[in-house]
Amino acid sequence: MSPHDLNVKLDTHEPQLKILDPELLDYIQRRRVEDVVFPAGATIMLEGDVNPPLYSVTEGWAIRYKTLQDGRRQILSFILPGDVIGFQAQFFENAVTSIEAVTDVSLCVVAYRDIADLYQTQPDIAFRFAALAADQKRQMEEQLLSIGQRTALERVSALILDIHNRAEARDMKQAGSIPFPVTQQHVADALGISLVHANRTLKRLQRDGLFRIKGRRLEMLDAAALEQVAQKPTS
Amino acid sequence: MSPHDLNVKLDTHEPQLKILDPELLDYIQRRRVEDVVFPAGATIMLEGDVNPPLYSVTEGWAIRYKTLQDGRRQILSFILPGDVIGFQAQFFENAVTSIEAVTDVSLCVVAYRDIADLYQTQPDIAFRFAALAADQKRQMEEQLLSIGQRTALERVSALILDIHNRAEARDMKQAGSIPFPVTQQHVADALGISLVHANRTLKRLQRDGLFRIKGRRLEMLDAAALEQVAQKPTS
DNA sequence: CGGACCTTTGACGTATATCAAATGGTGTGG
DNA sequence: CCACACCATTTGATATACGTCAAAGGTCCG
Incomplete structure (x- = not known):
């Protein structure tokens, strides 16, 4: 086998x-x-x-x-x-x-x-x-790379992408958006940044039209741009 | 079994x-x-x-x-x-x-x-x-906790402790010290801090008498104090 | 309609980064 | 065995990303 x-x-x-x-x-x-x-x-x-x-x-x-x-x-x-x-x-x-x-x-x-x-x-x-x-x-190691080396803006981008891709792969997307019960405090605690900074960073990415979070749902608007910001790993 | x-x-x-x-x-x-x-x-x-x-x-x-x-x-x-x-x-x-x-x-x-x-x-x-x-x-997750939540001083303490304990467990201790071929750049890259800050932090902990790095060897002087600084996880 | 929780915003503080340069080891080849 | 070259360490000055504090909106649910 x-x-x-x-x-x-x-x-x-x-x-x-x-x-x-x-x-x-x-x-x-x-x-x-x-x-x-x-x-x-x-x-x-x-x-x-x-x-x-x-x-x-x-x-x-x-x-x-x-x-x-x-x-x-x-x-x-x-x-x-x-x-x-x-x-x-x-x-x-x-x-x-x-x-x-x-x-x-x-x-x-x-x-x-x-x-x-x-x-x-x-x-x-x-x-x-x-x-x-x-x-x-492998996912833990990817996270470690993120938190150790990426800026707050890059980390948030990478996290949003990761969650979105995982949810999408499980067919959780409906009407162009996925459930997103994650609070800003969760984002902060996952990325090692403060709540306030998580808020400002999420805000900024949304103002730039990369995605939209509304009513506990996440709508991906520009995955390519988000990947650009997130700085892909080498491989 | x-x-x-x-x-x-x-x-x-x-x-x-x-x-x-x-x-x-x-x-x-x-x-x-x-x-x-x-x-x-x-x-x-x-x-x-x-x-x-x-x-x-x-x-x-x-x-x-x-x-x-x-x-x-x-x-x-x-x-x-x-x-x-x-x-x-x-x-x-x-x-x-x-x-x-x-x-x-x-x-x-x-x-x-x-x-x-x-x-x-x-x-x-x-x-x-x-x-x-x-x-x-489990080690990766411990690292993630370290980099995400601990300050630079705490991270360096935790890393020195971790390496020392692992080396000691493998009987690498001789004359009270273990080999330590790790450069400050390595410490910086492992902990997500800059080279300069790694230097200042290592310096400070050594000035306070917690350990000593000399000639590519590490001598642990006050493991208890170092653990204190490092902030143990909950468990 | 009140309360709990989440989000948003402004002002200000600080841990850590960056830049630059001197100093100190260490191994190699002359 | 010296001397250069290379790398690691150290230190000072300055910059900034991010944290903290405080308070004002939103939103949801009982």
Whole structure:
């Protein structure tokens, strides 16, 4: 069996995993134990939680984050419907990041005995999970590049593009716009800038006609220009 | 088989993998194909490289990084002897990050047919690799927290602590100090600050007696105080 | 209709960047 | 073994992107 037979090996020219691997999705459906709903604002998982479960997101948006002792919060990623969360956590005794619902969130809990067991009994599924995790690590590294090297204007552009592309790939676009329940405070915490500066930067990009955020929805107006501003990575 | 039997499930209370999993090390030794040496400054791997190999570092230090088109560089991690590199890359067509030798670097090339094949034929080894990758992802997230939320002073403190702890865990400490071939430019590129500011910050921490860098070696003087400055994460 | 939360705007402060140049190591070749 | 060349470190002066503080609108929902 080669990665190509699996149709799982990721093509770097297509920067994101377009959709959730269908076979993996199928596996998750079959192992679904129960569905859970968290209201907006609820904490789904807290750093340090013992043996957190493995979830697949059915509906709603969430954030994954880490905090410092004095309360400063870094959002690591935005979680959209279709995302699998808590796979990495299976390798640790405790959850290493926290997750909070941004909107009401529906999750289905995936059951399996144990992560090591999965590797023994279902190596193909384990492989698919691993490919997903590899892509998530890549996303973290992209974020690191963004926050470390890009200016606030570039970061905001890159974030808007990223969220838009992910949502679009999941067929969340309707009437030319995607849901956008993200607040300016979220943008600030994800990009390491202040709320006020996030506001001014978003404002400026919108004044220049690159996109429009209105009524919790995002309409992309000039993706090419936005990419220009964002400064693409080398590859 | 449970993670505990494997002694691989990672304990969050011990923030880092102390040493390379011995069984994995053994596997790598047995699959060693050839040894390669790169001189200081050489590019070991370049973003975009097709089907990059899997390496284990025998000797020397390296950096893993990504760049923007205009040349800005973000160092993602420092690679020390004992580290395995290129595992994640196996899931992609092309390398997603670049690697450069800081000192002369000795690598051994690990052979196996194919990553998917490894999952089928050696699920236990695949599991150990995955645990390693999970830990690397955790490190990336820690970095993200650092760069996004910490001040320059806190970032430098956290980086010095991190490198020191990793080197110490690998028994690289001799006569109370560890090798430290990292330049101030490296520190700047890893933390998203300017060279000049990296210098002033390193200087200040040393003036306050927290550590000492001299002759490409680092001597830790007051780890507790440094941790204080660095602002630990919540957990 | 009130309250909670989010967005927007102005004024001002500061951490960090940039520019420029001197100083200090270190390895190599004469 | 010296001396040059190259690179890393250090320091001062000045600039700016971004943060903080404060307060005024919006918007949504009970």
